[in-house]
Amino acid sequence: MNDELVVAIEVNGETVRRLVPASRTLLEFLRVDLGLTGSKHGCDVGDCGACTVLVDGVARLSCITLAVEVRGPVRTIEGVPADDPIVAAFDRHLASQCGYCTPGFVMNLIGVREDGGAPDEEALRNALGSNLCRCTGYTRILDAAKDALGQG
Amino acid sequence: MTPLIKLNASSPHESARKHVSGAARYVDDLPAPQGMLHGFAVASPHAHAKIVSRDGTRARALPGVHAVLFAADVPGSNHIGPVVHDEDLLADATAQCVGHAVAVVVAESRDIAREAAALVDVVYEVLPAILTIEESIAAKAFLGSPHHMARGDVDAALASAAIVIKATARNPAQDHFYLETHAALAIPEEGGNWLIYSSTQHPTEVQGEVASVLGLPRNAVVVEVPRLGGGFGGKESQASQIACWAALGAHVTGRPVKVWLDREQDMTHTGKRHPFRTDYEAGFDADGRLTALRARVYADAGFSLDLSQAINDRALFHLDNAYYVPNVDFQNFTCKTNLLSNTAFRGFGGPQGMVVIEDAMQRAAERLGKDPNVFRVASFYGDAPRNVTPYGMRVDQPRAARLWEELSASSDYATRSAAIAAHNATSSVVKRGLGFMPVKFGISFTATLLNQAGALVLVYADGSVQMNHGGIEMGQGLHTKMLAIAGDELGVPASAVRAMDTATDKVPNTSATAASSGSDLNGWAVRNACAEIRQRMAVVAAEVLGVPAAALVFADGQVGAPGGPSMPFAKLANTCWVRRISLSSTGFYATPDLAYDREKGFGRPFFYFAWGASVVEVEVNALTGEHRVVRADLLQDVGKSLVPSIDLGQVEGAFVQGVGWLTMEECLYDKRGRFVTHGPSTYKIPTIGDVPADLRVHLLENVEQDGTIHGSKAVGEPPLMLGIGVVSALRQAIGAFASPGHEIELALPATPEAVLRAIMDVRARSAAGAPSLHG
Ligand code: FES
Ligand code: FES
Numbered sequence: 001m002n003d004e005l006v007v008a009i010e011v012n013g014e015t016v017r018r019l020v021p022a023s024r025t026l027l028e029f030l031r032v033d034l035g036l037t038g039s040k041h042g043c044d045v046g047d048c049g050a051c052t053v054l055v056d057g058v059a060r061l062s063c064i065t066l067a068v069e070v071r072g073p074v075r076t077i078e079g080v081p082a083d084d085p086i087v088a089a090f091d092r093h094l095a096s097q098c099g100y101c102t103p104g105f106v107m108n109l110i111g112v113r114e115d116g117g118a119p120d121e122e123a124l125r126n127a128l129g130s131n132l133c134r135c136t137g138y139t140r141i142l143d144a145a146k147d148a149l150g151q152g
Numbered sequence: 153m154t155p156l157i158k159l160n161a162s163s164p165h166e167s168a169r170k171h172v173s174g175a176a177r178y179v180d181d182l183p184a185p186q187g188m189l190h191g192f193a194v195a196s197p198h199a200h201a202k203i204v205s206r207d208g209t210r211a212r213a214l215p216g217v218h219a220v221l222f223a224a225d226v227p228g229s230n231h232i233g234p235v236v237h238d239e240d241l242l243a244d245a246t247a248q249c250v251g252h253a254v255a256v257v258v259a260e261s262r263d264i265a266r267e268a269a270a271l272v273d274v275v276y277e278v279l280p281a282i283l284t285i286e287e288s289i290a291a292k293a294f295l296g297s298p299h300h301m302a303r304g305d306v307d308a309a310l311a312s313a314a315i316v317i318k319a320t321a322r323n324p325a326q327d328h329f330y331l332e333t334h335a336a337l338a339i340p341e342e343g344g345n346w347l348i349y350s351s352t353q354h355p356t357e358v359q360g361e362v363a364s365v366l367g368l369p370r371n372a373v374v375v376e377v378p379r380l381g382g383g384f385g386g387k388e389s390q391a392s393q394i395a396c397w398a399a400l401g402a403h404v405t406g407r408p409v410k411v412w413l414d415r416e417q418d419m420t421h422t423g424k425r426h427p428f429r430t431d432y433e434a435g436f437d438a439d440g441r442l443t444a445l446r447a448r449v450y451a452d453a454g455f456s457l458d459l460s461q462a463i464n465d466r467a468l469f470h471l472d473n474a475y476y477v478p479n480v481d482f483q484n485f486t487c488k489t490n491l492l493s494n495t496a497f498r499g500f501g502g503p504q505g506m507v508v509i510e511d512a513m514q515r516a517a518e519r520l521g522k523d524p525n526v527f528r529v530a531s532f533y534g535d536a537p538r539n540v541t542p543y544g545m546r547v548d549q550p551r552a553a554r555l556w557e558e559l560s561a562s563s564d565y566a567t568r569s570a571a572i573a574a575h576n577a578t579s580s581v582v583k584r585g586l587g588f589m590p591v592k593f594g595i596s597f598t599a600t601l602l603n604q605a606g607a608l609v610l611v612y613a614d615g616s617v618q619m620n621h622g623g624i625e626m627g628q629g630l631h632t633k634m635l636a637i638a639g640d641e642l643g644v645p646a647s648a649v650r651a652m653d654t655a656t657d658k659v660p661n662t663s664a665t666a667a668s669s670g671s672d673l674n675g676w677a678v679r680n681a682c683a684e685i686r687q688r689m690a691v692v693a694a695e696v697l698g699v700p701a702a703a704l705v706f707a708d709g710q711v712g713a714p715g716g717p718s719m720p721f722a723k724l725a726n727t728c729w730v731r732r733i734s735l736s737s738t739g740f741y742a743t744p745d746l747a748y749d750r751e752k753g754f755g756r757p758f759f760y761f762a763w764g765a766s767v768v769e770v771e772v773n774a775l776t777g778e779h780r781v782v783r784a785d786l787l788q789d790v791g792k793s794l795v796p797s798i799d800l801g802q803v804e805g806a807f808v809q810g811v812g813w814l815t816m817e818e819c820l821y822d823k824r825g826r827f828v829t830h831g832p833s834t835y836k837i838p839t840i841g842d843v844p845a846d847l848r849v850h851l852l853e854n855v856e857q858d859g860t861i862h863g864s865k866a867v868g869e870p871p872l873m874l875g876i877g878v879v880s881a882l883r884q885a886i887g888a889f890a891s892p893g894h895e896i897e898l899a900l901p902a903t904p905e906a907v908l909r910a911i912m913d914v915r916a917r918s919a920a921g922a923p924s925l926h927g
Contacts, residue, residue: 021263023263031181035183036174037174037177037180037181038173038174038175039174040178040331040332040381041180041333041412041414041415042331042415043415043831043832044414044415045415045831045832045833047831047832047833048331048832050331076174077173077174078173078174080173080174082169082173087172087173090168090171090172091164091168091169091172094162094164094165094168094797094801095172096165096167096168096171096172096627097165097382097627097628097629097801097805098171098330098331098332098379098380098381098382098626098627099165099167099168099170099171099172099176099379099381099627100178100330100331100332100381100382100627101331101381102171102172103171103172103174106172125840125841126841128840129839129840129841131839131840132329132331132832132837132839133331134328134329134330134331134382134384134805134809134837135331135382135627135801135805136801136804136805136808137804137805137807137808137838137843137847138808138838138839138840138843139804139843139847140801141840142840
């Protein structure tokens with residue numbers, strides 16, 4: 001049932017190849033097999049957004065994505081440059097408290113940006129509705145999102 | 153680059169860049185040590201059961217399984233618990249709740265451990281279980297010792313009161329739902345010693361429990377905490393069992409063992425905020441002033457004492473909230489049930505106490521068809537003699553009246569109130585409500601001995617600094633505040649100071665980072681340590697510069713006399729080293745002037761009070777019961793803010809968590825005592841869509857506090873209770889669907905379903921012309 005399979009995917013620009021159990025989620029693949037722990041376990045059932053990464057430019061919940069089903073390059077928080085405008089906006093707006101949810105928010109927003117367009121506040125709220133944060137009241141996260149992506 | 157952190161100035165979180173880059177490490181992110189195994193707990197499926205037999209044979213046979221451990225495998229004590237050791241780490245004779253661990257499986261991978269856990273054979277004989285507060289009361293199944301407070305003559309006051317409210321107030325449980333679930337990693341070290349990484353708010357307690365479970369002295373165990381992905385009280389006492397499972401597994405296998413709980417395990421193994429039931433009678437005079445309050449307070453402790461007695465006591469301390477009550481008779485009971493052992497949660501009983509008196513305010517107003525704020529304002533603490541709490545502590549700077557004045561002005565209360573009345577008169581489906589909530593919250597651990605803290609500061613010969621203190625960084629910005637204090641005291645930029653991970657080998661015998669006390673206690677300890685080092689350095693600088701030590705100023709990385717000679721701090725550090733002057737120091741602080749006699753229910757349990765107030769506007773739909781917060785205005789007294797940006801974030805986050813508790817977070821157990829809302833799909837915490845688009849958060853100005861660290865006040869818990877304002881607002885909106893004069897029966901959390909029921913109920917009574925339920 002849990003046979004081992006070879007998973008070969010491109011992660012943050014580098015092709016990696018590992019023998020993993022077939023049931024390995026992308027999140028565990030990143031965290032355990034590659035040591036990329038920036039993507040977090042928040043719920044493991046696709047309801048909190050803490051594990052968000054980009055697959056082929058689209059935000060995906062890595063906890064409910066099997067590593068073997070990944071087609072296309074994966075980008076994680078570790079692959080986001082420090083001067084990315086979204087990262088900088090989070091910094092500027094003091095948008096993190098414990099920081100556990102932060103990578104997921106950033107990756108989700110990068111996905112929104114890749115999608116193109118200039119989302120208004122309503123659209124940003126909708127997009128961020130899939131990410132949970134237990135520390136903040138979301139206002140600074142929204143401010144950062146508006147600053148980095150919004151219509152000004 | 154370290155971000156710019158300065159005392160009394162808005163500063164980023166010290167780990168902000170690490171958070172946003174994914175570099176910030178939490179326990180589960182630490183690199184796996186060589187040979188690490190994984191532990192997985194086997195939980196009782198029964199709320200109360202005798203364990204007839206247990207057998208790990210089938211589980212052990214699974215390839216990759218290293219050990220299956222039961223109570224008998226514990227080398228030291230199998231009993232844990234923060235106050236009394238009344239919990240079996242691994243259930244021995246009986247399992248006390250669904251989720252009580254019976255065994256721990258240790259295996260090569262977590263997947264194998266989980267698979268093996270299902271193969272552990274335990275035969276249970278199911279016993280009768282207590283699943284509600286009412287069943288516990290009937291069985292007189294109480295834990296701890298009741299606490300009583302009394303003043304004046306309640307019977308006489310009720311007899312002469314213009315209005316008497318007799319009711320039962322209930323508040324719901326709440327799951328902490330920190331985004332980071334519990335984790336622990338136990339590493340055996342040479343010589344029979346231990347290094348434990350734990351996601352705990354209380355490393356000293358984990359140290360003590362692991363030592364006791366392994367039968368070792370505490371010096372054999374070092375507990376280290378990198379940071380937490382949120383705690384909120386849920387990692388105060390609850391972390392110990394997880395760390396002990398890991399330590400036990402590592403002890404038996406001789407290999408490092410990690411135990412990490414997934415969300416479902418976290419929610420089904422660990423305790424919640426206590427649900428309370430309070431039966432009360434409140435009396436008001438004709439002016440709306442509270443004259444008497446009698447309360448019988450019942451807390452659902454779950455299966456063990458944990459911190460329940462202290463939490464229940466804090467509820468008593470906050471039954472008065474911001475109001476002077478001349479005649480009181482308070483008594484609490486801590487009820488044992490066969491449910492998860494409820495525990496600390498931001499506010500620690502305070503919110504549960506306040507919900508009661510606010511219920512009384514609302515009912516009095518609703519019955520008379522008046523504005524509840526008339527009752528609130530008339531009852532505020534004020535000048536003597538209206539400045540003494542039910543437990544005899546003087547309220548030195550009552551701030552409720554000022555908060556009401558400033559907040560009602562800044563929130564445009566009167567105008568909006570009139571507009572809402574006009575709206576409600578014409579709108580039949582959607583009604584609005586405007587609620588006001590004052591908060592007075594006592595600051596200090598009510599167990600006086602816990603009000604102590606230590607620090608260890610090290611200055612290196614190049615002028616760089618390491619700062620250790622006993623507090624845990626869990627997102628609340630404690631390290632940021634401590635860096636600001638250390639930088640200020642040593643006169644160096646905070647970027648020259650490194651906040652070290654909290655560890656029991658740096659600062660011993662710490663209290664939990666809890667009770668909002670983190671910066672109050674550790675702040676003084678850090679400051680005292682820095683001051684000691686500075687004093688020693690000043691003697692050297694005075695010699696080198698030829699000026700009196702007393703004239704020296706340490707600022708901006710320079711040490712010198714104003715207008716006179718100076719030298720860089722780094723150079724001075726090196727000179728001190730050369731001259732063989734100690735550049736490290738501990739610092740210590742014990743809060744002064746605390747004395748509380750629990751037997752008499754009298755004394756000074758708190759160093760001071762933190763105050764705050766909220767004005768919350770809601771909109772309610774009568775067809776669905778759906779509601780939303782349209783706008784909220786918050787005003788919080790944090791003294792002179794150590795770091796305003798951090799404090800504002802705390803106020804906002806706490807308020808949202810309070811609103812979540814009272815409006816959407818529903819903890820449900822089934823009839824067999826199983827916690828069924830064990831994931832985000834069934835347990836709803838606020839999302840961005842639940843936060844009011846118009847949220848205005850301010851700190852009260854010019855309120856420097858005497859005797860506290862740099863004049864600041866605690867901020868962690870108090871603003872959670874600002875969320876109670878949402879209940880007042882909802883009740884007003886619900887009442888608008890019926891004729892005036894009816895008390896609102898709104899169950900909490902006020903989910904759309906509960907709101908809809910409340911609307912139907914009040915409408916039915918209104919249509920029947922029936923008097924109020926408790927009239
Ligand atoms: S961990 Fe993937 S959505 Fe929560
Ligand atoms: S900052 Fe802690 S969960 Fe978002």
